[in-house]
Amino acid sequence: MATTANKNINAKLVLLGDVGAGKSSLVLRFVxxxxxxxxxxxxxxxxxSQTLAVxxxxxxxxxxxxxxQERYHSLAPMYYRGAAAAIIVYDISNQASFERAKKWVQELxxxxxxxxxxxxxxxxxDLLDARKVAAEEAQVYAQENGxxxxxxxxxxxxxxxxxxxxxxxxxxxxxxxxNPSGMVIMDRPTExxxxxxCCS
Amino acid sequence: MYxxxxxxxxxxxxxxxxxxxxxxxxxxRANLMVKFQDLYGFAVEGNVDDVNILNEVRxxxxxxxxxxxxxxxxxxxxxxxxPHVSSLTxxxxxxxxxxxxxxxxxxxxxxxxxxxxxxxxRPKVWFSLSGAAKKKSTVPESYYNDLTKAVxxxxxxxxxxxxxxLPRTFPGHPWLDTQEGHxxxxxxxxxxxxxxxxxxxxxxxxxxxxxxxxxxxxxEDAFWMLAVLLENVLVNDCYTNNLSGCHVEQRVxxxxxxxxxxxxxxxxxxxxxxxxxxxxEWFLCLFSKSLPSETTLRVWDVLFYEGAKVLxxxxxxxxxxKEEELLLTHHVGDVINILQKTTHxxxxxxxxxxxxxxxxxxxxxxxxxxxxxxxxxxxxAELDQRLRRLNSVKMDDDK
Numbered sequence: 132m133a134t135t136a137n138k139n140i141n142a143k144l145v146l147l148g149d150v151g152a153g154k155s156s157l158v159l160r161f162v163x164x165x166x167x168x169x170x171x172x173x174x175x176x177x178x179x180s181q182t183l184a185v186x187x188x189x190x191x192x193x194x195x196x197x198x199x200q201e202r203y204h205s206l207a208p209m210y211y212r213g214a215a216a217a218i219i220v221y222d223i224s225n226q227a228s229f230e231r232a233k234k235w236v237q238e239l240x241x242x243x244x245x246x247x248x249x250x251x252x253x254x255x256x257d258l259l260d261a262r263k264v265a266a267e268e269a270q271v272y273a274q275e276n277g278x279x280x281x282x283x284x285x286x287x288x289x290x291x292x293x294x295x296x297x298x299x300x301x302x303x304x305x306x307x308x309x310n311p312s313g314m315v316i317m318d319r320p321t322e323x324x325x326x327x328x329c330c331s
Numbered sequence: 332m333y334x335x336x337x338x339x340x341x342x343x344x345x346x347x348x349x350x351x352x353x354x355x356x357x358x359x360r361a362n363l364m365v366k367f368q369d370l371y372g373f374a375v376e377g378n379v380d381d382v383n384i385l386n387e388v389r390x391x392x393x394x395x396x397x398x399x400x401x402x403x404x405x406x407x408x409x410x411x412x413x414p415h416v417s418s419l420t421x422x423x424x425x426x427x428x429x430x431x432x433x434x435x436x437x438x439x440x441x442x443x444x445x446x447x448x449x450x451x452x453r454p455k456v457w458f459s460l461s462g463a464a465k466k467k468s469t470v471p472e473s474y475y476n477d478l479t480k481a482v483x484x485x486x487x488x489x490x491x492x493x494x495x496x497l498p499r500t501f502p503g504h505p506w507l508d509t510q511e512g513h514x515x516x517x518x519x520x521x522x523x524x525x526x527x528x529x530x531x532x533x534x535x536x537x538x539x540x541x542x543x544x545x546x547x548x549x550x551e552d553a554f555w556m557l558a559v560l561l562e563n564v565l566v567n568d569c570y571t572n573n574l575s576g577c578h579v580e581q582r583v584x585x586x587x588x589x590x591x592x593x594x595x596x597x598x599x600x601x602x603x604x605x606x607x608x609x610x611x612e613w614f615l616c617l618f619s620k621s622l623p624s625e626t627t628l629r630v631w632d633v634l635f636y637e638g639a640k641v642l643x644x645x646x647x648x649x650x651x652x653k654e655e656e657l658l659l660t661h662h663v664g665d666v667i668n669i670l671q672k673t674t675h676x677x678x679x680x681x682x683x684x685x686x687x688x689x690x691x692x693x694x695x696x697x698x699x700x701x702x703x704x705x706x707x708x709x710x711x712a713e714l715d716q717r718l719r720r721l722n723s724v725k726m727d728d729d730k
Contacts, residue, residue, distance in 0.1 A: 141662070150534075151495055169498040174535040174620060175611035178667045193664050195608075200492065200534045205573040205714055209605055238721060 138188035142302050143195070145211045147235045148220035149228035150199030153254040156285035157220060158196045161295050166286050173198045176210050183296060188303035192216075192295065211239060216248040216298045221269075223253045223282060224261035229269065236276055248301045249278040250294055256282040257289070370450070371545050371624040372505045377676065384678045388625060391681070396449035402439070411440050412459045441636070445688060447680065448632045454547045461635035462563055463555040475551045479518050482525045489524035489532035493517060500537040507541050516541055519554045523561075530561060533570035535615040542619045546628060556635075565639050566703060569615070573714050580614050580639075581607040582706040583699065584646060591647050591691055595657050604663050609670055610646050618645065621674040622683075629680035640699045641687075648687035649673060 146154040155170045155177065162179045179194040195210040197203065211217060217239055221232040232251065239247060251273045253264060266282055273280035279297060283290040365382060369375045370389070377385075403410065413436075448456050458464050467474070497513040506512045519540050524532045539560070543553040561570065568576035585606055589596040599606065612620060617634065618627045634641045650657065653669050660666050677683050 143663075150492065167502070169502045171502060171620075172496050172499045172534050172537065174538070174615050176608070177612075178608070178664070178671075180664045180668075191664075193662075198534060202533060202570075202572055202574055205575075205578065205717065206607075206611060208717070209607055209611075213603070241720065 138303060140188055140190045140299075140302055141193065142190055142215040142299075143193045143213055144216040144218065144298065145195045145197060145214045146218045146220060147197055147207065147211070147239075148199060148252075149222070149225070149231040150201075152199065152220040152222045152225070152228050152232075153285050154199065154218075154220045155196050157218070157252065157254060157283060157291055157294075158194055160285040160288055160291045162194070164288075166288075175203070175206060181295075183299040185296065185299045185303050188299075190299040190302055192299075207238075208242065211243050214244060214247060215302055216250070217243065218250045218252050218294065218298070219278070220252045220254050221264065222255045223264050223266075224255055224258045226263045229253075229264045233272065236278065240276070246305060248298050248305070249276075250298055251278045251280045252290075252294055253280070253282040254285060257284040257287045368505070369624050371542075371628075373501065373624050374503060375623060377678070381676060381678050388679055392447065392449060392625075395447050396451070398446075399443070399449055399452060402443070406436070410436065411443075411456065444632050444636045445684060447629050450546075450628075453628070453632070454552060457546070457556060457631075457635050458552055461556060461559045463552070463559040466559050466562070467555045475522065475554055478522045478525065482521055485521075485525075487524065487531070490521050492534070493520045493524070493532050493537070496534060496537045500541050504541075507545070512544075515544060515550050519544065519550055519557065522554055523557055526558065527561065529568075529571045533574075533615075535612075536561075536570060538616045538619045542624070542627065542631075545624075546631075560635075564635065573718075574615075575710055575714060577611065577615060578710045578714065579703050579706050580642070581611060582710060583702045584610055584614075584643060586702060586706075587643055587647060587694070588650065592650055592654065595650050595654055598658050598660075599666065602660065602663055602666065604666050606650075608663075609667060613646055613649075614642055617642065618674075621671075623675070623678050626677050626680040626683060629684060633684070638696050640694055640696050643694065643699065644687040644691050645683065647691045648683055649677075651690055652683070652686050 146158060148154050150172075155173050156166060158177075158179055159165050159167070159170065162181045173196055176195045176197045179196065180192060181194065182189060182191045184190075195214075197207060197210050217235075219232045219235045219239075221228040236249065236251070239249060251269060253266065253269050255261075269282075270280050279301075281290045281294045281297070283294055285291060364376050364378055366374060366376050367382065369385065375381070375385075444456075444460075471477075494517070497517055498508065500516065501507050504512070507516065516537065520532055520537060523536075523540075524530070530536075536557070540553060540557050543556045544550060547553040547556060566576045566580055568574070569580065570577070585596075588599075588606055618630055622630065630641065630645050649670060653673055656669050657666060660669065
């Protein structure tokens with residue numbers, strides 16, 4: 132299942148975070164290189180795919196961009212189940228969104244794939260004057276919790292490709308290891324174990 | 332009644348724009364994608380075939396209008412609004428005093444509605460047949476006015492979320508994405524959030540209410556359509572706290588797919604593709620975010636007359652239409668791409684509805700209700716278990 136020959140990696144990636152943090156905008160910037168001031172609100176989740184070449188591997192991301200409203204929370208497991216990577220997004224100008232991001236991290240740590248590559252994105256980094264969350268604070272939190280952290284701006288494109296590239300790099304490094312996840316999901320005991328890799 | 336005048340101007344304003352839609356020689360030759368506005372002002376991107384289909388659909392809408400007109404001439408104006416005709420859906424024979432003419436009228440109406448309600452008649456027909464008129468008649472005439480006045484200036488979690496979503500509801504639409512459009516949509520959504528605080532506001536309702544506004548002539552009627560939809564037409568709790576009703580519908584849908592499209596269901600299971608990944612949005616937005624506007628409204632025509640089971644018919648039809656293609660897929664991504672491409676290009680409503688009603692086979696509201704009852708305990712248990720797990724995580728470090 133894990134294709135070590137040409138290292139084509141299919142990776143499911145999920146974006147989680149508070150409503151309006153800019154999840155869809157990050158994806159739109161990464162996949163289409165575009166930014167719109169008012170992005171349609173996402174219902175359930177939207178799907179995108181994008182391929183990145185890193186070192187000797189090609190990573191094909193299957194991206195699930197989820198809805199942010201609290202009550203949509205109950206749908207999230209369907210989207211992060213079997214995910215190889217997650218980007219947890221908050222808005223640097225909104226403290227509540229950072230708190231919400233921490234909740235997502237906790238949930239993924241408790242329920243998600245244990246080998247999941249997790250990134251913390253402090254989005255809207257262009258809104259320096261409105262900043263409410265210090266970069267240092269987020270950096271410390273990320274370090275303590277085994278995430279890597281970047282401040283991003285979907286608007287100016289700062290660090291957007293970089294964050295996906297970094298994930299791709301990490302995925303390609305963990306790849307040769309057999310069975311990146313050994314998780315057992317309570318309601319689906321037959322879950323495929325090698326969720327990060329699949330020949331394409 | 333707010334802004335009736337401008338709304339009318341707005342809806343009339345769109346009619347001629349379709350005429351300009353003739354693809355140019357260039358695009359015909361190169362088979363380029365063209366951008367245009369559809370009947371309801373939505374920007375659509377399609378190829379020449381799509382434009383031609385849309386023109387055909389317009390012609391069919393006109394023909395269908397003539398059929399409705401002819402029936403009015405023979406059966407009398409508003410024949411379809413007579414209570415004994417309209418309440419006779421699902422072949423539930425009403426008591427004893429059933430006249431043959433009533434029965435034929437009911438069958439005619441059901442068939443007629445599946446072929447589409449002409450856009451000009453939609454506000455009137457929807458309002459009566461859905462039960463919105465009846466719902467409105469049980470409260471004082473000034474209910475909506477009083478409600479919107481009473482809640483003016485109030486700030487709640489719901490209003491905050493609504494304000495956040497207004498510019499994100501069909502952005503770029505020539506009426507919805509204006510100050511007036513935002514203000515009107517806001518009144519409807521905020522009003523409703525106070526009417527039912529359990530629902531409050533759920534993302535997704537913004538799209539539904541927006542489309543209702545475009546169809547109904549007044550915002551007050553749009554409000555009542557939203558009310559009847561959430562309170563009577565759809566299953567309970569689709570939009571409340573943890574969307575439990577929506578979870579139930581998704582499980583019912585998964586079961587139905589196994590029964591009605593077993594080959595697709597088993598192939599998707601092999602791919603570990605959970606149909607809810609895509610169908611959740613369909614059910615919560617009632618297809619308004621995935622299907623072209625007239626196709627969505629044709630689904631709603633039947634939804635308001637026959638009830639929520641229509642959503643299953645349509646969702647199954649989308650899979651059914653692409654059965655062969657879907658069976659060839661190897662990746663989840665391919666499945667989603669096929670489904671997305673299919674829904675976005677379903678400009679011919681009849682293509683979809685024919686499959687939905689002729690090829691899926693009949694399902695009664697009764698069987699669906701039983702299915703729901705069967706699924707409910709499992710959904711509740713799962714949501715409950717999840718909540719408890721999350722709470723135990725929180726206790727470790729929170730407060």
